Amino acid sequence: MRRDGFAPDSELGRLRDEEGVRKTPTIFGREVWLVTRHADVRQVLSDHERFSIQQVPPVATAPPMSEEQAAYLRAGNLLALDPPDHTRLRRMLAGEFTGRRIRRLEPRVREIVDDHLDALERGGSPADLVASFALPVPSLVICELLGVPYEDRADFQERSRLILDLSEPIERRRAANIDARGYITELVDRKRAAPDDSLLGMLVREHGDDLTDAELSGIGMLLLMAGHETTSNMLGLGTLALLRHPDQLKLMRDRPETVEGAVDAAVEELLRWLSVVHAGTFKVTTTEVTIGGQTIGPGELVVCSLPAANRDPAFMPDPETLDLTRDAAGHVAFGHGVHHCLGAPLARMELRIAFPALLRRFPGLRLAGPEPDYREFNIVYGVESLLVAW
Template sequence: MTETAAEMPVYMRRSTFTPDPDLARIREEQGVRRVSTSFGIDVWMVTRFADVREVLGDPARFSNARQPGHRPPGAPEFSDDEVRRMRAGNLLMFDPPEHTRLRRMLTPEFTMRRMRRLEPRVKDIVTAHLDAMEAAGPPADLVSAFALPIPSLVICELLGVPYEDRDDFQRRSGTTLDLSLPVDQRVAAQLESRAYMTELVGRALKDPGDDLLGMLVREHGDDLSADELIGIGGLLLLAGHETTSNMIGLGTLALLRHPEQLDLLREEPERWGAAVEELLRWLSIVHSGTFKVTTTDVEVAGVRIPEGELVVCVLPAANRDPALVPDPDRLDVSRGEMGHVAFGHGVHHCLGAPLARMEMGMAFPALFERFPGLREEGPPAEFRSFNIVYGLTSLPVAW
């Protein structure tokens, strides 16, 4: 399967930073529309900000745990026990109260207080990669030299994953998230990732360290099965580097292509916190998050959706809703925090949001301070579109 707009669902289509214009029309005219995906499955798209918040905030009617009852064409068939084991520990696959039980064990590790304790180490990691870029000299690929390794190293240290394994887990996660690939190839990568995490959890059970996996074994070992530890570790490793690295790469490109916004940040660096929030809103790199399944007949934006249907919340459309901010298609780093849904909303609001904000809040200003002449140079930046996480595969730069 090739990566073309014709094969891509409308909620994933973009032109550089801009979502498909059809999404804005659907948001303005209907709000909700049933569409077919490239996998032969129909879903109900929810596009308005208020409606997206309603769906994300109501796990009783819009379930993450309920199974849709059909498999994508080409997907392998697993037994009920295999499915149960592969879902175990993955917070995105559960509703309260099971979701609440799992999340409660992890929340203390992602508080702002815990993030402040990590700040010196993250600063060291950012500085080391800037030093390496400067020593090597231009040109450089910002993705491979800066945007990808920083979140990868941070999540590796947090989880207790050997950083020397990064090439393999980055390859597996890239395959898992690439929706242009055949389903069986993506599932094979998921199974490889699970086997890898099984090995790491086995080590932690024998000799728990000071990392997050070790903490879970020491403090919650009686409450978590090995399968749950594997699921938790796998989700955090995947989400912990893929999302933030793509935000750093894509956010850098957005600022380079909006020099007036970058000039404002240079003149008033106290705006960087607000700039991170605006980049999160404007880029909305996660197209939709996890699909929901209706547990009863529901009505959204005046549209009736029957029980047992798949619902997708289109985050880029919601975050560019004029009901959220005026002139929503304009990047404006002076807006500040607007309550966007780039991190989701409700019980599944991104657990790692404080970590991602902290990493971006350090990486962006440090990058532009070190290289005030940073610019695109060489082949054009390569976007990856048909992917669960939107972003760049490369960004050639010089300074």
């Protein structure tokens, strides 16, 4: 999905406003039906029976893979499963991402944020905010939650980069995927030998007889990647957006936390306006469907543009404007339906803590370098680095 700075490519906007749904070629060697309007996107994402995630065919340009390999890479990956398989796995995890559990994590997240702000201040100005803050904070949080050794972060971050980078050859991305699964499998073996209080330890202790090692490694890998990639890119790109909109930065920094819901609403608007995940997962139609007035036959690939949907004028007025005081409820930045992001409460809590803490620690925060490089061909959008001064 092409982007233009913070916004979706103008062609996506025209498609949404004029047609809504169109068949289009992709870099994966297959044509897909692209869905761009907010109401249509929600319809697709909420209907797993007619829009299946589990029956999506392999990428046309990818080398062949055996059924055994495909099953191994699909096992435990909630983003590759429909109900009832998806329901069974998600039910085991849901309790770890409830509001009560997330609130118990909040003091530790505040401590992690403060520790990294201290280190950033000691290191002096200027600094790369991505390397010093936006990436390590969510990485440490998800490592502690899952029970992954933080000293291994450089390796799994490099594997994540390869897996999500669509400009990399498919062979390299698949090899990184297999390597990452192997790493998590070794970690699962250690948890089986000595279960601890981490999320992976809990899964082994409470569901170890119901989950295969492949499922456990798939769950762990998905949570590890999603837990740091999306939040870190929101922190980096979100800070850039606020620096480019100083009136909105002031709102995020200065509104007291005693104003109920103010920071929460600001985070939701940033999530909507930035939509760092370009698209919902690919779906395949199981029957003839009509979406946005377009009839699509069975066995067709469908993909939803989340940035275009979140800036749909039919969803909210003046959607191109970043307005941290608006009610952005109903956005699809975390998806929708049964595959709505399981870790959304954790991501929201991290962002709600990190943005105000950063801006209050460095009230004179400003850009200190050239236009940053955007992650144009990545599944998760963001900036590679962000040089700031204070």
